[in-house]
Amino acid sequence: MSSLLRHFLVSTTAAILVVIVYHFFAFTKEIIITQPATPLINTSNTNPIVVRNAAENTDFTIAVEKTIDAVVHITNTSKNKYQHYNLWDLFSGSTKSYPRVGMGSGVIVSPDGYLITNNHVIENAGQIEVTTNDNRIFTAELIGTDPSSDIAVLKIIGDQSFPYVRFADSDQTRIGEWVLAVGNPFNLNSTVTAGIISAKARDLNPYDATSQSFLQTDAAVNSGNSGGALVNNDGDLIGINTAITSNGMGTFIGYSFAVPSNIARKVYEDIIEHGMVKKALLGVSGNGINDQISKEYNLDTTEGFYIASVEDGMGAKEAGLQDEDIIIGVDDTKVSSFADMTGYLNSKRPGDKVKVTYLRDGKTRTTIVTLKPNPFINYFDMRLKDLTTEEANRFGVSKGVKIASNRNERLRRRGIGQGILIQSINGTEIQSTDDLQKIKENEIYEIEFMNKDQERFRFFFD
Numbered sequence: 001m002s003s004l005l006r007h008f009l010v011s012t013t014a015a016i017l018v019v020i021v022y023h024f025f026a027f028t029k030e031i032i033i034t035q036p037a038t039p040l041i042n043t044s045n046t047n048p049i050v051v052r053n054a055a056e057n058t059d060f061t062i063a064v065e066k067t068i069d070a071v072v073h074i075t076n077t078s079k080n081k082y083q084h085y086n087l088w089d090l091f092s093g094s095t096k097s098y099p100r101v102g103m104g105s106g107v108i109v110s111p112d113g114y115l116i117t118n119n120h121v122i123e124n125a126g127q128i129e130v131t132t133n134d135n136r137i138f139t140a141e142l143i144g145t146d147p148s149s150d151i152a153v154l155k156i157i158g159d160q161s162f163p164y165v166r167f168a169d170s171d172q173t174r175i176g177e178w179v180l181a182v183g184n185p186f187n188l189n190s191t192v193t194a195g196i197i198s199a200k201a202r203d204l205n206p207y208d209a210t211s212q213s214f215l216q217t218d219a220a221v222n223s224g225n226s227g228g229a230l231v232n233n234d235g236d237l238i239g240i241n242t243a244i245t246s247n248g249m250g251t252f253i254g255y256s257f258a259v260p261s262n263i264a265r266k267v268y269e270d271i272i273e274h275g276m277v278k279k280a281l282l283g284v285s286g287n288g289i290n291d292q293i294s295k296e297y298n299l300d301t302t303e304g305f306y307i308a309s310v311e312d313g314m315g316a317k318e319a320g321l322q323d324e325d326i327i328i329g330v331d332d333t334k335v336s337s338f339a340d341m342t343g344y345l346n347s348k349r350p351g352d353k354v355k356v357t358y359l360r361d362g363k364t365r366t367t368i369v370t371l372k373p374n375p376f377i378n379y380f381d382m383r384l385k386d387l388t389t390e391e392a393n394r395f396g397v398s399k400g401v402k403i404a405s406n407r408n409e410r411l412r413r414r415g416i417g418q419g420i421l422i423q424s425i426n427g428t429e430i431q432s433t434d435d436l437q438k439i440k441e442n443e444i445y446e447i448e449f450m451n452k453d454q455e456r457f458r459f460f461f462d
Helices: 003-027 061-070 087-092 261-274 291-296 338-345 389-395
Strands: 071-084 096-108 114-118 125-131 137-146 151-156 178-183 191-202 214-217 229-231 237-244 256-260 284-288 305-310 326-330 353-360 363-370 376-379 382-386 401-406 421-425 446-450 456-460
Touching: 061 071, 061 178, 061 229, 096 178, 096 237, 114 237, 114 261, 125 151, 137 261, 151 261, 178 237, 191 338, 214 237, 237 261, 256 261, 284 338, 326 338
Parallel strands: none
Antiparallel strands: 071 096, 071 125, 096 114, 114 151, 125 137, 137 151, 178 191, 178 229, 191 214, 214 256, 229 237, 237 256, 284 305, 305 326, 326 353, 353 363, 376 382, 382 401, 401 421, 421 446, 446 456
């Protein structure tokens, strides 16, 4: 075969192959293979990785359906009235009084109509009305309040069954998790906004010894949302919307705050069962640690709670905790700040036992602490407690009331702080916190104190 013929056959064969390949890829139908989002096979000891569809994670319709009918609009007609003046009043010298009307939201948490809202929504309430999502109006009875957590419990007067929201474990929420805020902003019933958990254990006032521990979210919350529900993607309650960061106009500018559901649930159950909230404490005072505190006390860590003093007669002292110990964990909750610790303990009751992990001399230790009832009362912007027998002996008295912390600026500027004894108010001897109930705060004109050196001194108030 000649060379020319061989070249011709090779060229022809190559051309045919090119045409076949082109025809196959250019004219066959595209085949797409899909696979359900299922857990990947895990052959290690680590947790399995779950592949989720992004659209599934942002579909809130089921959560809304489970929640929206259980969130109500609350109208509070206050006992306090305000004076209204018009042009005629200036000539006649008469005025008219009108009731104050406040509005907010509430969350039904039981089929028989018990609901949770904020204390500031129903403060000074004379008459409370609840409007459900289907526009029915009911009268509600105030069952109890806890101003320190800003939680109040109401009962809808009626014998029918109501839709309600289930409690979730707010300790299990994670930063970045999707959440929904359901409420009635600007008097608009049944409004839903979405966002994520921006932070946990947020302390809005680090100088307050009774500070709260909030969930922070970027879901839009405005006036009227107070007392409404913060729910997870399953439609379960993880918080009660309470406060916003505002520019002074009372409108949302990026962050809002909710009382965690574990705290709200504990307050709700205490009020229903006992008619009051039973607070439980470790019995320590001190500071959450940051870089400044770490340098001041020459510490090796910038996280935790530094114990400045341990209260006599409380569980912490009985369990062996000492001054200068650093608490870094309570049960399974890591303690990076004061709010981490108080947020967890606020969901506990007197008699509960907790495992406290702490640092002493650079070594990690643990102990079991039995929580005791809160011995403190708030009075005249001070946190006060009755003296123990040991403390009374140190002061050389039989009984008395001691300052545990002080937020009264006038007294703080005069050096009145922790550990000082109150001897008398308006000339009346003070031997216990019960004696304080007999003297109204707005009628105080004189307080006599005693310091640790048993020196007495008085302050007079205008």
